[in-house]
Amino acid sequence: MMHFNQTLRPIDVPMSKNQIVRARTWPDFPTSKSPVSFGEATCMEQLLVHCANAIENNDATLAQQILWVLNNIAPPDGDSTQRLACGFLRALIIRAAKTGNCKLLITAMANVHSNDLAMTNHKFSIIELASFVDLTPWHRFGFTAANAAVLEAVEGYHVVHIVDLSLTHCMQIPTLIESLAIRPEGPPLVKLTVVGATEDFPPMLDLSYGELGTKLVNFARSRNVAMEFKVIPSSSSSGFASLIEQLKMQHFVRTQNDNEALVINCHMMLHCVPELEIPNTDSSSLRTMFLKELRCLDPTIVVLVDEDADFTSNNLVNRLRSAYNYLWIPFDMVDTFLPRGSKQRQWYEADICWKIENVISHEGIQRMERLETKSKWVQRMRNASFRSVGFSEDAISEVKNILDEHAAGWGLKKEEKDLVLTWKGHNVVFATVWFPM
Template identity: 25%
Template sequence: HHHHYQQAVVVDHLYKAAELVQTGNSILAHEILARLNHHLSPVGRPFHRAAFHCKEALQQLLRNGDAPHPPPPSPFGLVFKVGAYKLFSEISPVVQFANFTANQAVLEAVDGFDAIHIVDFDIGYGVQWASLMQEIGLRGGSSTPSVKITAFISPGTHDQLELGLIRENLIHFASEVNIPFEFQAIGIDSLGSSGPWLLPESKAEDEGVAVNLPFGSLPSSMPSILSFLKRLSPRIVVSVETGCDRTDLSFADHVVHVLQSHSDLLESLDAVNLHMNNDALQKIERFLLKPAIERAVAARFRSPDKAQQHWKSLLLSCGFSPVMFSSLTESQAECVVKRSPVRGFRVEKSQSSLLLCWQKKELLSVSAWRC
């Protein structure tokens, strides 16, 4: 009982601090965050660790204003991040659930095209597309389609070093499975200026376009992205959302939501980690989850209209409609989750989305759309 009371106090403090950060009252915000320091540490229960990272994210906003200044890139930092990502995808079903489900939907949508063009607003480390190309390579057939990836990059998420590495890895992988491949990265800011590089006029007849777009995490660029997608008319738009991608919440509610969803995720990792070494979990938390929490908080702070409609209503009002996943996609998702050594993960369906849940709490949802 005491434990729940403590959680309520922490949530209350974080909420107040977030409101103060948003209104620019940095002195009072600092005071509340300092009080939180007594309650929180980066070790301990999942809830407290997630709250600690949220507190750090708010402190970062106070220090830097709304520009998250990433530390200068170092090749070592990148090695650690990619290493943590690999560990995460090995010990938790989260990454594989997302990648397999999205890839299967993309493969079905672009089946039969000679050229596949993937437009990605969330390239991450590009790992997902390596497994997509592997699938295409395994299918064989008379002619292998070519694959082109256009990655739209948000400011501050990837530096040139990372993009270079992602690109090299994918080129290397494509050549191993004999797929003609090209990769280009474009700043997301250039979307508004409708450059000549991607207008549908230049789209080949036999090119199947698929889009990967996490709707909830790009609130400020959404209108220009959606009008761009209407012109592009892709075969499918796939969206992977973590529990914290709610575009319809105020900034303070959003921070609490980020806390809750990462607390659930950490809880599921702790359970998986009983079978593992603790070192793996610390790496995942430090190099993946902490930066993800900081990004989620900062992106929302920068978004001009703080509370918008929910991204699903926005999509529907722009003329997009949901696509049902095939039974093959569903059974593949089930398979991925059953392979986890830990009981407690479940795949659930909600309208046309597939959800990955941990102890009945939603960790991730995948949905597909067409316009």
């Protein structure tokens, strides 16, 4: 993340002869790296909102003035609130550089440090990614809750087909294999199908899915579990259409075998399916159609884990407010356990800044981060003819145990039949389990 001190000035936009620039006054803001109070954080959010409005209204002069103010109060190495605002500052500059008169602000990107891009584009080794995922319960919460529910649902099945729709490159699977290996009735044959999405979004892996599959098959063999691995190239922009077609072809084979379970594991990937309308169909969107197609496969169980926020608004300001009031959580969280300057912290915050940039700077199919709240997903699943199933007490106990391994501030609450991970009382990630109706 760059700091724009040398590229932005209060007024630096060519003006026509008839254009009059009046100085705008701003409230007093700190220009040091001292911690930002709650009131100042609120003002910072308001500045970001005013800047977004100026960009949308094609007011390059006002936009640059606000960016200059933000640049002075949001250093990339400040406290958590300042670093959060710095992420939005960069995203707004990227958006401004593509918008009308604000294209003149492209000069503000001249000094982007190559190191910032390297942090975002870092490709993890398997060991690095496993360590990265284990840093917080952000992913572990969902892994643990989902695996516990899956183990109960596939009890007694000789074949377990897992369709892993996950952005974490199968990091959940080894623990599930170990649990299946020690089943009282013996381990099943595990068929693992994964989607090789074409979009390059973090975290990225430094090996191919073919190589990843070989490692997983060898790991399963070391636990005396037979495994078959298959990767289906697909794209979220098409609603994973090729995945559905492949699974339909396998559906007939499965119906001939009453002892094969189909597990659909959705871990923070379904929100990447575009919420775009489909003409000449009964389904209102790709997302709705995808869930209905999953239901037609008659899965044994569907587990849906995702982040509990709403980034779907077509209005930039509404989206900015939602993102700002959700993505403060990871910035606040890393301050509790990762030292400044550590590679892991840089990778973690680069991942969050990628989200901010995607939510703020892009539109159409380029905007992958289209989170929806738990309540919206619950309604979607019900509309697709799934029924909600609660978590067992054993599953809840396992989740509580992994939370005990992490910093204070994490919590767990039960909402009806669902589990929700919280940070300082705020919803972070939800986990839900579904059976076909």
